[in-house]
Every structure is written in structure tokens, then in C-alpha cells.
Amino acid sequence: MLPDKESNSEVIPQAYSNMLEGYDEMYAGAGHLLPHWKPLMAELDRLGIEGLERRRLEANRLLRDNGVTFNIHDGLRGAARPWYLDPIPLFISEDEWGVIQAGLEQRAELLNLLFNDIYGPQLLLKQGLLPPELIFSHAGFQRACVGISPLVKRPLVLCSANLARGPDGRMWVLDDRAMAPSGSGYALENRMVMTKIAPGFFRESQVKRLAGFFQPLRDRLARLAPQNREDPRVVILTPGPYSPTYFEHAYLANYLGYTLVQGDDLSVRDGRVWLKSLSGLHQVDVILRRVDDGYCDPLELREDSRLGVTGLLQSARLGQVAIANPIGSGVLENQGLMAFMPAICRHLLGEELKLPTVATWWCGQETERNYVLTNLDKLVIKPIHRTRGYRAIFGAELTVSQQDELRRRIVAKPHLYIGQEMVSFSTAPSLVDGMVAPRHAILRSYVVAGNDGYVTMPGGLTRIAPEEGELVVSNKAGGLSKDTWVLSKEAVRYVSLWREPQREQVLQFRAEPLPSRAADNLFWVGRYVERAEVTARLLRSIMAMRRELRDANGEGYKPYLHCLLRALTHVTSTYPGFVGEEGEELLLTPKAELRSLYQDANRPGSLASIMQSFGQVAMTVREHWPAEIWRIVDTMQSDWAGQEELRDEGHYRRQDQLDNLIMQLVAFSGLIAESMTRESGWVLLDMGRRLERGLGLISLLRATLVPGMDEALQRRMMETVLIICDSLNTFRRRYRSYMHLPTVLELVLMEQNHPRSLAYQFEGLQKHLSALPRGQRLERIGADERCILSAFTKLRLADAVDLAKIDAGEGVHQNLDEFLAEMADSLWQFSDLITSSYFSHSHPTLPVAQQRQDEDI
Numbered sequence: 001m002l003p004d005k006e007s008n009s010e011v012i013p014q015a016y017s018n019m020l021e022g023y024d025e026m027y028a029g030a031g032h033l034l035p036h037w038k039p040l041m042a043e044l045d046r047l048g049i050e051g052l053e054r055r056r057l058e059a060n061r062l063l064r065d066n067g068v069t070f071n072i073h074d075g076l077r078g079a080a081r082p083w084y085l086d087p088i089p090l091f092i093s094e095d096e097w098g099v100i101q102a103g104l105e106q107r108a109e110l111l112n113l114l115f116n117d118i119y120g121p122q123l124l125l126k127q128g129l130l131p132p133e134l135i136f137s138h139a140g141f142q143r144a145c146v147g148i149s150p151l152v153k154r155p156l157v158l159c160s161a162n163l164a165r166g167p168d169g170r171m172w173v174l175d176d177r178a179m180a181p182s183g184s185g186y187a188l189e190n191r192m193v194m195t196k197i198a199p200g201f202f203r204e205s206q207v208k209r210l211a212g213f214f215q216p217l218r219d220r221l222a223r224l225a226p227q228n229r230e231d232p233r234v235v236i237l238t239p240g241p242y243s244p245t246y247f248e249h250a251y252l253a254n255y256l257g258y259t260l261v262q263g264d265d266l267s268v269r270d271g272r273v274w275l276k277s278l279s280g281l282h283q284v285d286v287i288l289r290r291v292d293d294g295y296c297d298p299l300e301l302r303e304d305s306r307l308g309v310t311g312l313l314q315s316a317r318l319g320q321v322a323i324a325n326p327i328g329s330g331v332l333e334n335q336g337l338m339a340f341m342p343a344i345c346r347h348l349l350g351e352e353l354k355l356p357t358v359a360t361w362w363c364g365q366e367t368e369r370n371y372v373l374t375n376l377d378k379l380v381i382k383p384i385h386r387t388r389g390y391r392a393i394f395g396a397e398l399t400v401s402q403q404d405e406l407r408r409r410i411v412a413k414p415h416l417y418i419g420q421e422m423v424s425f426s427t428a429p430s431l432v433d434g435m436v437a438p439r440h441a442i443l444r445s446y447v448v449a450g451n452d453g454y455v456t457m458p459g460g461l462t463r464i465a466p467e468e469g470e471l472v473v474s475n476k477a478g479g480l481s482k483d484t485w486v487l488s489k490e491a492v493r494y495v496s497l498w499r500e501p502q503r504e505q506v507l508q509f510r511a512e513p514l515p516s517r518a519a520d521n522l523f524w525v526g527r528y529v530e531r532a533e534v535t536a537r538l539l540r541s542i543m544a545m546r547r548e549l550r551d552a553n554g555e556g557y558k559p560y561l562h563c564l565l566r567a568l569t570h571v572t573s574t575y576p577g578f579v580g581e582e583g584e585e586l587l588l589t590p591k592a593e594l595r596s597l598y599q600d601a602n603r604p605g606s607l608a609s610i611m612q613s614f615g616q617v618a619m620t621v622r623e624h625w626p627a628e629i630w631r632i633v634d635t636m637q638s639d640w641a642g643q644e645e646l647r648d649e650g651h652y653r654r655q656d657q658l659d660n661l662i663m664q665l666v667a668f669s670g671l672i673a674e675s676m677t678r679e680s681g682w683v684l685l686d687m688g689r690r691l692e693r694g695l696g697l698i699s700l701l702r703a704t705l706v707p708g709m710d711e712a713l714q715r716r717m718m719e720t721v722l723i724i725c726d727s728l729n730t731f732r733r734r735y736r737s738y739m740h741l742p743t744v745l746e747l748v749l750m751e752q753n754h755p756r757s758l759a760y761q762f763e764g765l766q767k768h769l770s771a772l773p774r775g776q777r778l779e780r781i782g783a784d785e786r787c788i789l790s791a792f793t794k795l796r797l798a799d800a801v802d803l804a805k806i807d808a809g810e811g812v813h814q815n816l817d818e819f820l821a822e823m824a825d826s827l828w829q830f831s832d833l834i835t836s837s838y839f840s841h842s843h844p845t846l847p848v849a850q851q852r853q854d855e856d857i
Helices: 008-019 035-065 094-118 132-136 184-197 199-205 211-224 246-256 312-317 329-333 335-339 341-349 366-374 400-412 516-551 555-572 580-588 591-599 607-620 627-646 651-675 680-704 711-724 728-735 741-750 758-771 783-797 814-838 851-855
Strands: 027-029 069-074 077-082 090-092 158-165 171-177 234-237 259-261 266-269 272-277 280-283 286-289 322-324 360-362 379-383 417-421 427-432 435-449 454-456 461-464 480-486
Touching: 008 435, 035 077, 035 090, 035 184, 035 199, 035 427, 035 435, 035 627, 069 246, 090 094, 094 158, 094 171, 094 329, 094 341, 094 435, 094 454, 171 329, 171 335, 171 435, 184 199, 184 246, 184 435, 184 461, 184 480, 211 246, 211 286, 211 322, 211 435, 211 454, 234 246, 246 259, 266 312, 272 312, 272 516, 312 322, 335 341, 335 360, 335 417, 360 366, 366 400, 366 417, 427 461, 427 480, 516 555, 516 591, 516 607, 516 651, 516 680, 516 711, 516 814, 555 580, 555 591, 555 680, 555 711, 591 607, 607 627, 627 651, 651 680, 680 711, 680 741, 680 758, 680 814, 711 728, 711 741, 728 741, 741 758, 741 783, 758 783, 783 814
Parallel strands: 090 480, 234 259, 234 286, 286 322
Antiparallel strands: 069 077, 158 171, 158 435, 266 272, 272 280, 360 417, 379 417, 427 435, 435 454, 435 461, 461 480
């Protein structure tokens, strides 16, 4: 039970200080609260535990609404783990931050010089300041990059360092990140959330703004451009939606105003990098990459990579494209370099390191190796390069046999291991299980190259251990994050990325090109939405009919139910299902088949499978969704994931779930119509909807209205079809009490003003097709235009009365069946033509090794 607010006034500080066993961020010693933490303590006293819990819940709600996740995937499967934020920020005083900032900027300069030397003259190797085995055996060293001349003085645009406060009260560097440092987007999102859950406290605390870091980042990327510096095209290269930090890639693309691309979106021609889009090729000047070094170019690096761009390294070698960070910068993450950094700093900069590093022994040297082997139980053992599942080994936690095995591995390949001093780092106050408790914390700081040096983000991403006493701190291991507040002694000026035009004018609009892959995915978002809706509506009608048959003696309606069940198989293409000889038995006991079509995500065509596919393609283009649309997507995925717990609920519960899903799908379509600009992305999404709605309608009509049945059942069937098509109210309003087939066909096939009719879908497809870029076509009318025009003309010329005639011999509406088959063939042909004209990409999964870089947050 939580204590009341008033009783917390003195309980929180006293209880917290009693928990401390080592150095803490808030207390310099026993009972001695640091001055810059006093405002936070006053805020904690004012809020109490209940107030903190409310802030935590509000933070979690905002993070979920914004779709903030840290994903752990294995190929196409995995979990989108929610991102959690502790409502208690980490405070750093302005004076202390000045020391940390100077040390970080010095370290960035040093890493930049080290990178230039390793891939340039290699003087440090020749002079004996660096052992060749340490560099050349590291997985991050790319031999193909040696000799590539950097375009600028500081090619290392971004880097970060993991910091922790040591027992002496100073910040220590644990390791460096220089290949594609992750986490800055999460730090920015944490800040956005904190300013919403504690706006008054944030203003009163005079916290330095983070936007001051992203301004020089954007400026620096623009200045990297080898050409087109006035208006360079900058893209963010992502491994794709199966990357653990894909949220951050999409978030930064939106925040910075860049196009998010995958490897297949880019092509190298004549030494230049081009973006493949609907409107043609567009030259790319700068690539901000989030793909690991080895996967960037399958031609010169890893030939099995499907994430990179063939020929990218040669384009960089020719100076036609700038890459941030340069390929090969992963060598700077070599853990063994830590042992040599003090000497290298003295040699290159003529000064001592301003931020100390943890004492490190590289086992490639005999003396250091012997020390590590002798003191294994007192050290932390790490490989020099990180791999997936990488975890530091604490010698004290190993058994005697495990220590012996580790010694054998070190002796076999000593140059691949380091030993580090095992140090207990500081703790920070965190809200854990309804109380404020100390947890070990690590700060990841970020540095960006500026005009005259490096610029440090005032703060960063703080992570805390999930358990008391736990020294391994990472979000992958289940840790939480904190916002980091660097306090200012003076009022903080508001900083924004928005720029003021030089004079009062309306700026020229420039739409970013839509990558072909994004176009493909938007098209399929539309298709999956409509496919899910028609499947859900048909399932709902079948469940209602089965309940009606159970509640009353409805033997006479069984042919009607069987017809709907066969329609379900045709609409979902889950053959044989209820069709054919095998289907006759299922028609008598349909429960298992219906359950499978409802919830089996491993069965293609099932509602669960459709929703899973919808979530995957929606995630790949999440940078295109306004916030409200993404919340609907996230809610649908979360609600549908909860179906696993409700498998054995009755018909009424499943119908409620279907009602809710249909409402969400309709809400998604409505938001799409009202919130997205009518550019190529929306056009293709709506084309996908129109195409799929037309195909679903045709399958439904062929399965339900083509077979002959007695008059009463046919009327019931037509009414059900109108319900599934969301057209019953329209039909009643227009035709009153008349219900016969020609009239129904007139509404659902030929009425151009009815959004659910086939004619409306054809008209929409024809209109959207004219809005797409046509390229350099020489023909007067394209094959896709000819296809849809021909089908639409036949539909407009069709006679509903003639289509409704029944073949006396066959007992079916043969004219209607043949007509609908012809319409379906035209739509499938149109789909193929659109795909071949605008989409030409596959969907690679994320290799296991690539997850290594992104999981490390």
C-alpha cells in the first residue's frame, strides 16, 4: 500500500539514504544531499510516491501513443518491447558538465585523428604506439577502406561514449561508439515526454535544451555534401523494420526532415548514388547510415549482405557521396584501444585524457596477459569486438572450472580479449516497485562534428539496471531509461530546429521523392486494411448466423450458412477449406476451421495472419504516419496480440472483438482520408484499398449470389451481402421494401456514387493512375491505363437484369459468374502491371549479426 502524500514529506529522502551502499548521484556522502539535487528532492516531497506513480503511468501512456519501442527480433518474428522511462531524471550540474563536455570533445577529436591514421598513413602502427594485431584482427577494420581520402577534416561526424561515475566521484569512460551510435533519438523522445509530464518543474529547473545538438548535426551533414551544398539530398540508411532501433531511425528521419531508405532503395550508377523513387532517380549527396560497416556494400565487404548498396564504397572512394559515419569507423569501438588511449592522446594531442578510462589490459601483450590470467577472479573479461549476445564476463561470478575454460580460450587467442578492472559505479534514484530506490546508472553521451571542433549534446541517454546491485545496464536486458538534465545557472533560451527565412515570403514547396519500397509498402497497407475488413465482416456474419441456428431450430437455413462458409474460403483463398469434397465434412462441424481462420497467425489468409502482415508493412513506413494514425495502428496490434489470452471465449466475446476490430479499421481509413496529403504515398495506399475492395467484393458475390437457391434464402443472402458490404441502409433508403437481385447488383456493382460499389473502385483506380508519375513513356496510353479503362467500360455497359438471369440447366447465375470472373481477371492484371511499373523490391530480413549494433542501448 502506498503511503499518503503528506507522510512522504520526510520519508523519501530518509528511506533512500538508508539504502545506499556506495557512491550515489544524489548524495556525496552519508546524509549529505548535493546542492543541485535539492530542487528534485523538494519535488519528490511535494509529489509523494502516488504523484510519481501518476507521472510514470502518464509517461508510459505517451510513449505507447507515440509508438516508442525497442524491438528484439529473430528474422520476421520477435517482440516490439515497449520503451520505459523513469519519471525521476538524472541531474548534472553546469560546473560538472563543463568538465564532462571538455573530456567528451577531446575524446571525439582523438577518435577522429585515430580513424584518419588507421585508414591513412598508419603512423601509430609504424611507431609502435598501436600493435598491428589489435587493429587488423578486429572485425570492425575494413581493409577495403584503407586509402580512401576523407572529404573533410573531421570525417567522424557522430560518436558517443558510455560514462559511469566511479568511486572517486569522477565520470569514467566505459567504451566508445563510433560506427552508427544509437540512442540519440530515444534521448530526444524521453525529453519530449518529460516536458509533458512535468512541464512546470522542467521550466523551473533551467534545463539545457537538446535541439542545440541536432542543429549542428543537420548543418554538418549538409556541409559534407560533395556537390549540391545549397540543397543537398540527405537520406538515413536503415537496415529495415526488423532492426531493434527502427523506431529511432523513423523518428530521426521525421525530426530532421530526411528520407528514410533501405539498401534496395539506392543504386550506384556512374559512380554516383541514386535514390529510386516513383518519379525516377534522384542523386543522393549524403548518407547518414544505421547499417553496420560490413553490410554496407556486398561488392567489396560482406557478399551475403542484403542491407547495403552495391558499389557504395567505390562511390565514396570517388568522392561522389559522403557517408556519416565513414565505413570502417567500427574499428574505433575496439575494446582493446582503451589500454592505449592515454599514450595516444599524449602523442597526438600533447595532453592527458580529461576523462579517465577504466583500467584495461590487452591480452595480446605477454605481461598484461599474465596479469589477467592471474587475477581472473578480480577482473571483467571482454572480447575486443562485440557480437550478438555479447555480455561482459565477471570473473568473480565464475566457478573454478569456468575460470579454467576461460583461461584456455584467452591463451588460444589472446589478442581477442581484454581484462578490465571491476569497479562499482554510482547509483541514481529511480522509481522501482512503488518506491524510490538506488540503481546503477550509465550515461550515453553524444558528440557531433561542428565547424571548429565537436559539439556535445547537453545530456544524453541514461539507462538504469533493472535489479538492485546489477552492474550490467542495457535496455536489451530489461533496463529502464532516464532523461538527463544538465542544469544551467541562467535562464535557458528556447532552441528550435526551425529556421527563419531571410525575408518575408512563402517558401517554395519541395516534396521529398517517395522511395519505391515505401510506395510498395503503402500500397500493401491499403490492401491489408481492406482484406482484414471484408474477412472480419464475413466472419461476424457467420458467427451471428451460427448463433441464430443454435438458439432456434433453423435447419432450413443450413444451406444459407454453408454458402457463407464457402464464401469465407473463397474470400480468404484458404483452399480447400469449406470447398469441394473435403469441405463437405467441415460444413457439418465448422468450429475448428473457423477458429483457425480467426486466430491462426501461421495460416496464410487467416484474419490473424492478415493483421500480422498489416502491422509489419505499417511499421516499415511509420515515418509517413501522423501521430493519430500510428496510435490506431498500435492499438490494433496491441488488441489483436491480446487475442491469445481469449481463445476459449464464447461467440459473444469473439463478435465483440470483431466489432472492435472493424471499428478500428474504419477509423484508420477515415484518418487516412483526413490526415494524409494527396501525394504519391496516399495515392498508392488508396489504390491498394480500391483494388482489394474490388477483389473482395467480387469473391463475395461469386460465392453468395451466383449459386441458385429458393427465393426466401436468396433474399436472406442478399440482405447478408448488403450487411457485409456496409450497404444495407443505403439500399433500404433507395429501394424501400424491394429486395431482388438486379437491384442489389445495380447498387453494389454499378452505382458510381456508392463508395462500396465496384464501379466506385474502378473510377478511383482510374483517377489515381492518372496522378502517378508516368516517366518517359512514349505510348499514348499505357497498358495499366488500357486495362482499367477497358474493365470500367464493360462494367458501365453491363445490364443488371441480364446478369441476374439464372441458367435453368445449371441452376446458377451463369452470366453473373462469367462477368465477375472477367472483372477479377482485369483487377489481377492491373495489380501485376502496377507492381512491375512501380515496385521492384523484395523484403530482406535482418541478419543476426546486424542486430548487434542496434541492440546495444
